Amino acid sequence: MRAPWLLPCLALNLAAQAPLDLQAPIRRVRLHPDEAWVTRIGTVKVAGSGVHRLAIRNLPAGLVMEDVRVAARGPEGSRLGDLTLGAEPRKVTETAEYKALKAEWEALGDRQDVLEAEGQALDKEKDFLHGLQAAYDKEISARLAGAVPTAASVVDLSRGIEGRLAEVLIRDRRRRRELEKVEEDFKRVNEELNKRAAERSESPSQALVEVATSGPGEVEVEFTYRQHGARWEPGYEARLSADGKKVDLAIFATVRQDTGEDWKGVALEITNARASRSLAMARYAEAKVIDGRENQPVIRGGSAKEVNFYLNAQQPSPGIAQNTMIAAPPEPPKPTAPAALAEAVPLEEAQGLASTWALEGAKDIPADREPHRFRMLSRDAEPTLALVATPRLDPTVYRVARFAVPTGIPLFPGSPVVHYAGTQRVGQAALELPQTGAPFQFGFGPYRGVRVELRRVDAVKESVGTFTKETQWTLKERMEVANDTAETVVVELQDRELKPASDKVKVTALPDATPSREGAVPGVRAWTLTVEPRGKAAVVLGSQIRIPAAWVLWGADDLHLPR
Numbered sequence: 001m002r003a004p005w006l007l008p009c010l011a012l013n014l015a016a017q018a019p020l021d022l023q024a025p026i027r028r029v030r031l032h033p034d035e036a037w038v039t040r041i042g043t044v045k046v047a048g049s050g051v052h053r054l055a056i057r058n059l060p061a062g063l064v065m066e067d068v069r070v071a072a073r074g075p076e077g078s079r080l081g082d083l084t085l086g087a088e089p090r091k092v093t094e095t096a097e098y099k100a101l102k103a104e105w106e107a108l109g110d111r112q113d114v115l116e117a118e119g120q121a122l123d124k125e126k127d128f129l130h131g132l133q134a135a136y137d138k139e140i141s142a143r144l145a146g147a148v149p150t151a152a153s154v155v156d157l158s159r160g161i162e163g164r165l166a167e168v169l170i171r172d173r174r175r176r177r178e179l180e181k182v183e184e185d186f187k188r189v190n191e192e193l194n195k196r197a198a199e200r201s202e203s204p205s206q207a208l209v210e211v212a213t214s215g216p217g218e219v220e221v222e223f224t225y226r227q228h229g230a231r232w233e234p235g236y237e238a239r240l241s242a243d244g245k246k247v248d249l250a251i252f253a254t255v256r257q258d259t260g261e262d263w264k265g266v267a268l269e270i271t272n273a274r275a276s277r278s279l280a281m282a283r284y285a286e287a288k289v290i291d292g293r294e295n296q297p298v299i300r301g302g303s304a305k306e307v308n309f310y311l312n313a314q315q316p317s318p319g320i321a322q323n324t325m326i327a328a329p330p331e332p333p334k335p336t337a338p339a340a341l342a343e344a345v346p347l348e349e350a351q352g353l354a355s356t357w358a359l360e361g362a363k364d365i366p367a368d369r370e371p372h373r374f375r376m377l378s379r380d381a382e383p384t385l386a387l388v389a390t391p392r393l394d395p396t397v398y399r400v401a402r403f404a405v406p407t408g409i410p411l412f413p414g415s416p417v418v419h420y421a422g423t424q425r426v427g428q429a430a431l432e433l434p435q436t437g438a439p440f441q442f443g444f445g446p447y448r449g450v451r452v453e454l455r456r457v458d459a460v461k462e463s464v465g466t467f468t469k470e471t472q473w474t475l476k477e478r479m480e481v482a483n484d485t486a487e488t489v490v491v492e493l494q495d496r497e498l499k500p501a502s503d504k505v506k507v508t509a510l511p512d513a514t515p516s517r518e519g520a521v522p523g524v525r526a527w528t529l530t531v532e533p534r535g536k537a538a539v540v541l542g543s544q545i546r547i548p549a550a551w552v553l554w555g556a557d558d559l560h561l562p563r
Contacts, residue, residue, distance in 0.1 A: 387490065545561075
């Protein structure tokens with residue numbers, strides 16, 4: 001017989017083991033380029049010392065230990081204990097609006113299936129009627145010679161086929177119009193369901209956190225977990241002031257998230273660190289042997305990233321810089337198979353080490369997959385303004401601001417930069433980092449009133465040489481600038497430098513060519529012209545190119561040399 005006093009003790013013991021519900025709303029989000037770490041913070045009062053089990057409910061479904069971090073603070077001597085993750089044995093209650101949308105979505109899907117099936121049936125009936133009509137016309141043509149059947153019966157049957165075909169076509173047109181409307185409604189409802197993803201019915205996760213305290217008091221728990229349905233992308237704005245004395249370079253974070261949780265009034269942190277990156281160092285698996293080759297190496301061509309290539313006998317290498325000219329011999333030796341090389345691919349982020357930026361104020365980011373843009377920080381720079389033109393590529397004179405690379409702002413190469421002149425948006429370009437020691441160069445639209453033109457003066461191709469025949473081109477050009485304004489302007493003209501990739505190719509400047517200086521980009525020459533109001537100025541270009549007579553010239557297509 002069970003003692004009656006055991007029942008109250010058992011009930012008290014079970015009550016003591018029941019976890020305390022911890023209300024922990026989302027307070028902070030740290031956003032990485034490819035994921036987010038969401039922090040919930042909640043407090044609860046405990047009545048005495050001992051081990052207390054705290055339950056955090058309604059967490060995203062499918063959380064695992066690798067996605068979770070926990071910290072706790074309480075009375076002096078408190079310590080964090082065990083952590084348990086699991087799915088709640090219930091489902092999130094759907095709102096009435098979500099249930100109505102879900103029902104509409106299912107009904108539209110069913111109607112779409114019916115219309116598509118009806119379309120397939122109508123297509124088969126149309127094919128059958130067309131085939132029947134063609135076969136009937138052929139059969140009637142053969143039988144009319146014998147006066148069987150009668151003309152009246154032929155007309156009636158033909159009208160019947162055509163009438164049925166017309167009915168089918170009308171039904172198909174109506175079906176297509178209805179299907180278009182159903183697809184539009186289906187898309188609308190689907191987008192609305194995505195925005196209400198937090199209300200969908202699924203088994204959420206729950207966490208049981210154990211905290212041991214030395215006495216009564218308040219316990220605060222920080223529960224942080226990873227979400228893969230969120231990311232941010234950098235973008236920039238460069239604003240040139242109306243007086244041209246200041247450039248404001250600002251970086252923005254464009255955030256998208258469809259985690260199923262709306263982030264309301266959160267402290268948002270943006271970081272360029274990739275938390276899921278592997279820290280395993282690159283290493284060689286085994287030694288590799290590089291085979292020798294007899295092909296003629298192509299010399300470096302003066303591009304921003306100098307790389308050696310091997311000359312291909314049939315076609316030019318795709319990696320050769322634009323400002324490099326090559327002449328190929330007609331019968332080069334056959335290349336051997338290239339040896340395999342081990343490579344370590346660098347990962348590029350912002351300049352310097354990974355950094356985190358805390359945005360000011362509380363932010364709201366719903367789980368709607370839509371872009372939400374936040375200003376991170378900005379820096380001012382004092383530019384030097386210039387008028388720059390590259391006539392061979394574009395007959396436009398651009399206003400350019402040059403300024404030192406600002407410090408304290410992250411730079412992500414390839415990210416979009418929107419350029420503004422005052423309040424006017426003048427265009428967009430990808431961010432390019434200048435070479436070490438060189439300034440930024442941002443364009444702020446065409447400069448009206450100044451025109452530039454590249455004119456060909458003369459181009460001659462001839463065969464030269466007494467014992468060794470060679471092909472020679474002599475090219476003369478002019479870059480002319482016309483100033484239609486009432487002010488003196490200074491214009492910088494740029495053109496590529498012709499560099500041979502072989503000692504068999506000779507490139508010399510003509511004596512009357514205007515001397516140039518090296519531009520900011522390797523392989524580019526520059527000239528600075530001062531043009532008076534309503535005046536003109538010009539730069540004379542002249543080059544002579546010589547190659548062996550049996551060779552083919554590559555890399556000079558934009559010169560349009562005589563063939």
